[in-house]
Amino acid sequence: MNDTVDKLVIFLAKRDGIDKLVKTFQYVSKLVNWQVEATHPDLANRFKQWEVSSGLSRKAFRTGRFLTGFNGLRRNPGATPTFKFLAVLANAGEMVYFFFDHFLWLSRIGTLDAKLAKRMSFISAFGESFGYIFFIVSDLIIMKQGVEAERKLIALQEEEEDSKDAKEKIRKIRGDRVMRLMAVAANVADLIIAAAEIEPNPFCNHPLSLGISGLVSAWAGWYRNWPS
Numbered sequence: 001m002n003d004t005v006d007k008l009v010i011f012l013a014k015r016d017g018i019d020k021l022v023k024t025f026q027y028v029s030k031l032v033n034w035q036v037e038a039t040h041p042d043l044a045n046r047f048k049q050w051e052v053s054s055g056l057s058r059k060a061f062r063t064g065r066f067l068t069g070f071n072g073l074r075r076n077p078g079a080t081p082t083f084k085f086l087a088v089l090a091n092a093g094e095m096v097y098f099f100f101d102h103f104l105w106l107s108r109i110g111t112l113d114a115k116l117a118k119r120m121s122f123i124s125a126f127g128e129s130f131g132y133i134f135f136i137v138s139d140l141i142i143m144k145q146g147v148e149a150e151r152k153l154i155a156l157q158e159e160e161e162d163s164k165d166a167k168e169k170i171r172k173i174r175g176d177r178v179m180r181l182m183a184v185a186a187n188v189a190d191l192i193i194a195a196a197e198i199e200p201n202p203f204c205n206h207p208l209s210l211g212i213s214g215l216v217s218a219w220a221g222w223y224r225n226w227p228s
Helices: 004-013 015-036 041-061 066-075 081-108 116-159 164-198 207-225
Strands: none
Touching: 015 041, 015 207, 041 081, 066 081, 081 116, 116 164, 164 207
16 A cells, blocks of 8 residues: 555645646646747647636635635744744735635636736735745745754764764754755745736746746645655
8 A cells, every 4th residue: 555556646635736736737738838839829729728727727726725824823823933923924925815816716717807807816926925935934944943953963973973863853854954945946936926927027927937937836846745
């Protein structure tokens, strides 16, 4: 039991798991559409439809997701005043993002006035970028603390040979660092995508930038959510 197929089933049973899979579809189709648009317009249109459909499907999966941030603040607000402050700002931004994303989805599928879509998209993207900045800062601080703790443990290990406790702590610190690096990579990538909506510019709005950013975010999420 618990082979690759078992792990894939467990992964896809999670909301984040299926979201990362569909996000991969969304941004692969965006890149294919960009690549074949000039030479095969009919094929490009098919991939564009796949991209749009995947994006709308992901919004449906995220119904009620804004409660995750609220519950995170309620249950685990942070160990120190600094982390509590960062957690409030980060989760507040993410809650705004997911909450207004509901209205963006409803306006794009025609349930609400389509004219609302642009405004809802801006508010949602602004909340997303605001929150991710503080998630990134928080992760960078924790990684810095981890590096300092690891150095102390390595020095201790040199003094006390064959210290199993120190080895185990170092292993955990390094494992946590990898996960946080994946989180930072995903958040930076999503920040680029959000910036393209907030302040359109040639770099962020280029299909290649959006496509690669989307895949970095999706695959970093795959790594973080894949069952161990």
